Amino acid sequence: MDKWEMYMEIQQLLKQGFSKTKIAEKLGVSRTTVHRRLKKSPSEMSDWIESLETRKKLLDPHKELILSWLRQHPDMSAAQVLDWLQEKYGDFEIGESTVRSYVKGLREEYKIEKVTLPRSYEAIPDPSMGEQLQVDFGHTKQDTIDNKEVKLSFIAFVMSHSRYKYTEWLDRPFTTQDVIKAHENAFNWFGGMTNEIVYDQDSLMVVSENGGDLILTKEFQYYRESRGINLRVCRKADPESKGRIENVVGFVKKNFAKHRVFHHIDSWNEQNWQWLNRTGNYKIHNTIKKRPAEVFLLEKQHLKPVSTEINISNNYDTSISRHVHKDNTIRYQSNRYSLPLGTFNKREKVCVKETEDKQLIVYIPETGEIIAKHSIPDGKGLLIKDRKHSRDRNKGVDAFIETVALKFEDKELAYQYINKVREKYPRYIKDQLQIILRDTKETSSGLLAKALEECVKRRLYSATDFSDIVAYLKRQRPLHDTTEDKEIKPVNHSGWVLETEAYKRKLDTYTELLEGDY
Structure with missing residues (x-):
């Protein structure tokens, strides 16, 4: 409804006996708007509408440029229009609300519709200053100056408290060495590192969750130990734990990269860092209602210093x-x-x-x-397919626990132990049970009982620790001896260190094997 139609509707509803409050509710406008319209006579209203049509607007000099952007990219946001104007005109100082109103008017006037697909996240409390940094990767496809298409990859970092960001791009897939180099560049950008860094499950860094005991790639494990990084890896399909970095990845794609023409990776990164200073870290954040750059000035004081030089050009075995x-x-x-x-x-x-x-x-x-x-x-x-890789029917967690517990002679003790493991690894209990079940299939009941007793005695409530105990007992017990239990000596190295000698078979054993049909 245009302004004149609204004016006539207000007058009509007023004659029908509606109050100004009811008129505002019916038309979906504020009471202030209704009051302003009623103050004008029909002739004054007509003159005012005519003046609006002829009045020059601040963004009129850029009208054709903005129109060309909207026509070429109908899904372009007003925030991206503002960023492009700021990039093109360094001294551009018109406010975002003005740009938003102007873009909205152009869309209505020239019938340029915009379709948006909003995404919702559950709100969680912000970590304290200097506590957490989140990291993730993103990919885009960009048009080049010769009308071709190139696939670009980027890694993004964001401070969970201040929302201060750093991004770095490559025109090829990232390698682990690239990731390590990007970390060093990010620490230099931030001027330090946080107490914790949260990652997604990317194969450049994480080989396996291993039932909760993370196993990292050789390169990244070396870097983690050298730099002293305290990391945490998110489980898949868990946006609440990494929602901030997912928002950053989306923001980079939609505001910086979208519709931008690619020339060269070096110039692209330069534009990216200028965008971070101009928009990414300067624009008022919708959640914290502050500029990340200003909040970061305080958070920076809580970061751990990064002074030691790390050699990131090591040649690792490639697998x-x-x-x-x-x-x-x-x-x-x-x-x-x-x-x-x-x-x-x-x-x-x-x-x-x-x-x-x-x-x-x-x-x-x-x-x-x-x-x-x-x-x-x-x-x-x-x-x-190997026939040995047979299919098994999974049960629920409780049924799975019962299945595993029944493998032990002392079922009550087994239930107690497994419940402790479940308390320690609630999200990985199935993985933990799979590991324990694997060991029960290849181990005698007496040895299983001994391993269970040792784990409970030493409070080793982990499937990997249980597996290590079983392996240790097997190596300590001669193959011909199934009764004698040897004393286990604790060693402080991942629970157990296996210092044993290999069992030596008699020569007759190998002779019998060679005489068989193979």
Whole structure:
């Protein structure tokens, strides 16, 4: 409804006996607007509307430029229009509300509709100053000056308290070395580092959650220890724990990168850092209602200093990693290869190696344990499956606990131990139970009972610790002895250090094996 139609509607409703408050509610306007309209006579209203149509607006000199942007990019936001104007005219000082009203008027006048897809997040309290930094990756496709398309990748950092940001771009996929270098650049940008850094489950940094005991890539583990980073990794589909960085990734895509033409990666990064100073860190944040750059001046005082130089050009062993899919398979050279049941529940990544005789070896990178071997076929699009990788039917957590507990002689003690593990790893209990169940399948009941007693005695409520105890007891017990229990000596190194000698078989054993049918 235009201004004249609204004026006539107000007059009509007033004659029908509606109060000014009711008129405002009916028309969806404020009472102040109704009061202002009623103060004008029909002739005054007509003159006022005519003056609005001829009155020059602050943004009229840029009208054709803004129109060209809106016509070319109908989903462009008023905030991005303001940023582009500030980028084009360094001394541009018109307020955002003015730009928003002007863009809205142009859309109505020239029928340029905008479709928005809002996303909601649950509000959580802000960490204290200097406490947390969140990190994530993003990807965009940009038009180039020669009308081609290039895929760009970026890594984003944001201070959880002040919302102060840093981003860095590459025109190729990131490697672990690139990630480490970006961290150093970010610490230099911030002037320090936080007590905690929160990451998503990216394969450049995290190999596996391992039931809650994180396993990092070799390169990033070395960097973490060298720099003294206290990290936390978010579980997938958990936006509440990393909502701030997800908002930053979206903001970078929609406000900085959207519709921007790519020339060269160096100039692109320069534009990116200028955008951070001009808009990304200067614009008033919608949640904290303050400028991140101003809040960061206070937060910066709470950061830990980063003074030690780190050599980030180390040459690490390069491994070929593959993502484990939900059906417990990996992809390699256009074929699918099966893995043991439950692999997907225990880890996100495995490493593969192709031998000279066309065998595919699948192994755990941190231990070197081989979990699958397959012959590599000549065709493509095939499923290569080992019959040993049989299917199991998962039950609920309580039923799963009962299944595992029944594997022990002292079921009551087993229930107590598993419940303690569940309290410590509530989100990883299925992963923990899978590890324990795996050990029960390959271990005698007497040895399981001894391992359980030692774990309870030493308060080692972790499946990985239980597995280490079982392995230790197996190595301490000779193969021909199934009764004697040896005393376990605690060593302060990840719970247990296995200092044993390999069991030596008699020569007759190997002779019998060689005489068999193989």
